[in-house]
Amino acid sequence: MLVRLRIAAIGLGPALLVGAGGLLLWEGLVRGLGIREFLLPRPTSILGQLIDHWPTLRHAGWETGRIAVSGLMVGVLAGVVLALVTTRFRTLNEGLTPLAVAVNATPIVALAPIFNAWFGITGMLSNQAVVVAVVFFPVFINTARGLTEVHPDEVELMRSYAASEWTILREVRIPNALPFFANALRVVAPLSVIAAIVAEYFGGPQDRIGNVITSNAGFARYDVAWAAIAVASAVGLVLFAVALFVERVSMPWRLVTGNGDSMTTPGRET
Amino acid sequence: GSDEAAVGTGDCDTVDSVSLQLQWVTQAQFAGYFAAVDEGIYEKYCLDVTIREGGVDIVPQQQLASGAVDFAVSWVPKALVSREEGMNIVNVAQVFQRSGTLQVSWADSGIDSPEDLAGKLVGNWGWGNEFELLAGSRKAGLDPSSDYELVQQSFDMLALLNGEIDAAQAMIYNEYAQMLEATNPATGKLYTEDDLSVIDWNDVGTAMLQDAIWADGARLADESYADITERFVAGSLEGWMFCRDNSADCVEIVLNNGSALGASHQAWQMNEINGLIWPSPDGVGVMDSDLWAQTIGVSTSESILASPPDSGAHSTVYAEAAVELLKNRGMDTTGKNWRRVEVTLNPGGE
């Protein structure tokens, strides 16, 4: 147990160090170069605002977090389902992929009015829809790749068992796609947060992170805006950590050392 | 530079290049500046002006204070907050003499005054555009955090059109027109002003000053920038006078500068913008001290501003000098006789 904690601490060490170093550098640069705080506020000012506005920000973070997480879950599900369907039925792939690309090439500014028109601006639905639209594509593309990029030997074996396409999907393609899926999760975790925030600029109840950011940025009150961003970043960081965790527990075989990485991974400084 | 007597005559030794940051994309709201460029008015003041359009994430005051541009157009309360945040910016010409913000609802909704907002879904844009609404409703005895529900509005008026919200924020020169360009599915005809009910914050008494020209306070100490400011203000105001007298030309100018909004919409907007500027009893661009006081009063009571700004926040000398100059040239700087024209909006504002 203690060992585990220690390992976790060692794992977090560099991140904390870089984080702390980055903040220090930021503070120093703003002070040293005389960067105006209305352009880029100092971390200490942001911290001050974070403390001052904590009740508002906590509530806003919670509301935005709910939109991001629910949209993320639906989007991930949609991406996975789409990937499964398109690998299973190749013809659908040729029709659906362009559609997916089209949705993905549409910026939130254009999606928001359309979704607002469809789903209304008084609830969370249209904001969630924006998150879904942003999230599903990376999940879809990556997962689809993992589902198709399987080793021919493994498929041959399953064929010899007269395994149905569905069984091959379950036994070969899905395990093979897991690392690709995990990769997609890492990508979409922060995207879901930012999508929720940007969607909030254009509609929905006004007690969200996006609204805190815009109303303060509109005044060039960037220290408060950055405090809200810090809350959003924290949500993003939590989601990223969850993605890493899912990755670890879903692929135990990747944790065992094969011969290739029994020592330090080559090419890396020891 | 140029010598005093020759200001505004086009007799230039050198031409100064300056840039102006707008708050939003090209539209008749900024017609005066575009006209001053296209009609060679700035040129007469020995200025070569580059107009920077605004964008969703551009805050004009910030662009000004960071030195990216030389002048900026911004609403007064927003700029004052920025000033409080440490930006040394100065209001050198108060172009709009009244507020163009309305709260619009359907005529049959029974929302005719701020107290009627109680219990309603009330749209607004945020971004600092909501304070007249908050103050106005508070003045009517409503608590914005509990007596009605605030909803973030999109750019467009769809939420009001399809009945999702009860009242929506609208600029008289833009979104209000949008309502009148929309087709009533029941009749197949455009909605009319009779279909709508409007709360005008100018009437409620919580209006706050809007478009003004802001300059960099620190640089004003510098002789040459001060001189440029004087010429820039004069040129801009002359541009606005041109648009007052030649509104059709200004609509054309705005359209030529790449507005995607339709011609009748721009004509409407030009007309309403003129209505926000004219008449200017103290001369165009000169601060109306009552409205300044009201703006600050609302800002402080709404806690937008922690305290009233110091006297350096605005300066009337540039506008007054400009008015003097223009008046001496026999031009009408107050627009006493200006009258609204009748603009017919086409479907979609085309």
Added chain:
Amino acid sequence: MMRGAKAFRMVATVLVSIFLLVAIWEGYKWMGGATNGTWPATSLELPASTDDLTMPHAADIAGELFEEIRDGRDRLPLSVFLIKKAWFTLQEAAIGFALGLTIGTGLAVLMLRWRVAERGLLPWINVSQTVPLIALAPIIVTWGRQQNLPDLLSISLIATYLTFFPVAVSALRGLQSPDDAHVELMRSYAAPWRTELVKLRLPAARAYLFPALKIAATLSVVGAIVGEISIGTKTGLGRAILNYAQRYAVFPERLYASVIGAAVLGLAVFGLVSLAERLVVTRSQGAVEEVVR
């Protein structure tokens, strides 16, 4: 011969899917109209209303593309207007894509080389994407203007900011993906890490890189559009979208039309990357006989 048939098939599927999409769209609209906005035979409301403002007819959207509109002093059909705008956006996107690719792979290589860098940087690379443009755009623009760079470049930088991220994350994963046996082989040659990177890890990363490139390509278009909207510029699809978004309530067809413009541009760059992928993969992998059925 084969090629022609394949191309024909592809065009056919695209046409069929467009047709199906339109059919679903119009079918839903028709159903909503017939049932007054509920699911048939229930009182359950449809998730999106079906009036012409919310969902204009597909034909109207298509027709709008041929409507003449005014662009400054010119009059031209909306479609031509959008193509002109798309051309600007494409340029910004291309720069953003190139920069994002460079920075993304650079970061991935850095994290590959030093595990500590991965541990230290990866979380923050993720966090970087939760910072909205509203906080960054002013910094980028101000800096760009102070350096007298054209705004177009600032827009590309914004696109870069969005693109580098999926590339960095996926490239890292891909570069870490080669077989144990291959890594051992390169080690037995004492291949310097740069060589190992070029000869082994990059080719082995293709399976991860190409999806990343596809995502990055469409993201660079989105990034360019968002950049245009964010910092305001006359040119580009972003401006068109912003204008038409603002006018959605009176002219929904135009927003849909300009969204189609963005989508087509996204598809074009996606197609380019797919083409590049096909070239690289067939060139380097040879045809391997498909197993039966």
Added chain:
Amino acid sequence: MTEAAITVDGVDKVFNVGSADEVAALEGIDLTVQPGEFVSLIGPSGCGKSTLLRLVGDLLAPSRGTISVFGKTAHQARLDLDYGMVFQHAGLFDWRRVTANIELPLELRGWSKADRASRSSKMLDLVKLSEFGRHYPRQLSGGMQQRVSIARALSFEPRLLLMDEPFGALDEMTREHMQLELLGLWRETGTTVVFVTHSISEAAFLSNRVVVLSPRPGRIHSVVDIDLGDRDDDTREDPAFFAKATEIREALRAVESFGEVDGRSHNDRTEI
């Protein structure tokens, strides 16, 4: 006359037809295998043994000719779950532990958990890997992986076993052990076996018939019938066994010198 287990009739296989990489792998293959027969394929590297096995297993389609298995098409036989295959590469699933790899075909056949567990532990014993059930394939040596893959193919007692150099990576002792186990299973279950090997003695020891293939394009050079009765360890010392091994060796030699590139002559004695 009972129905043949496998009938290969005039089969050609050409890879990448029409491309620069075109390779004629097999040509004019005719082969009949009776039910319960143990047939080995032997021949120089690259002569098409694996390809022939894949064709029978319906993993490749012949370019010409037909293949039937138990009176059905190979395709139908595959769908009827008649096959058990061991590939040249172990082909274990990285993400399944050793036990789960062995249980995979049982799972697909819908065996209960308990049945699977008892069978896989029996198979692990058979291949002497009882201690490694909970390991992942990457943690095993090459030979151990191969044994897991053998255990996997034997676990469900298929009607037809197709084995591609299954004992290639095993040491002699383990190999002999596995040979005897395989023979035991074969006798017990009456399964039909097609077996690819490079070891002449292995072919002679295990098979009823040994098919010698000539190299590119692979053709059947000769078929050696072997009738040594029930095999056990003593068989390895039977003079009849040596005779058969020599017969196979000679056939191979004929085939290979034919395919020689550098014309170097080979001596008569090879492995002991």
Added chain:
Amino acid sequence: MTEAAITVDGVDKVFNVGSADEVAALEGIDLTVQPGEFVSLIGPSGCGKSTLLRLVGDLLAPSRGTISVFGKTAHQARLDLDYGMVFQHAGLFDWRRVTANIELPLELRGWSKADRASRSSKMLDLVKLSEFGRHYPRQLSGGMQQRVSIARALSFEPRLLLMDEPFGALDEMTREHMQLELLGLWRETGTTVVFVTHSISEAAFLSNRVVVLSPRPGRIHSVVDIDLGDRDDDTREDPAFFAKATEIREALRAVESFGEVDGRSHNDRTEI
């Protein structure tokens, strides 16, 4: 006395220390290989041969003990490009054609294009794959892939060759051909070879010394010195050769029955 080529001193290797999957692969290994020597490792499947090779090749770090190669650390030797390795799995790069695979180590050593081309075509001849230079690995048979991987390791005449069952997937004839080619190269270049094999005759035919390992944890059971002078095809009929092969077999038998699980006794004769 010249410096030893390889000195393995008191080496243990334990995998996954402290976890449930802990495996002691090697224990107390002491081994010295002289420059120009040809040493074979033989032992039951899973006894640690590959692991030992990996340790010498600096692809694994020993849990205990030290390894030096040409008087340097194994690490330094690797950096000095002293190694040529053939792995148990061919490990070819799917995305490179056969020729490009063979040329990979030459590329890394900065050979010119022309030199690489002439060398790789020579190597292709040696492994008899001249026609397949432009193919991709997946288009080759198992044995052909293995030959490509041998060609790759031999192409640059390394000081130390570490070969893990390189001829495992080859038919007898090709195998003998490859053995002679390897011996030829070995004599010519004076390279040092450590060679893992399961074939007793192969070990006896090729080596100066054969190291017999006992199973888990792998220890050196015995070392058989072989002095048959220059080998050629006739060697395979030399009684001294048979004697040595028998000696190795006996050592192996001792080692394996020790590790037997099911206690089944093994007869004396094995492969011919």
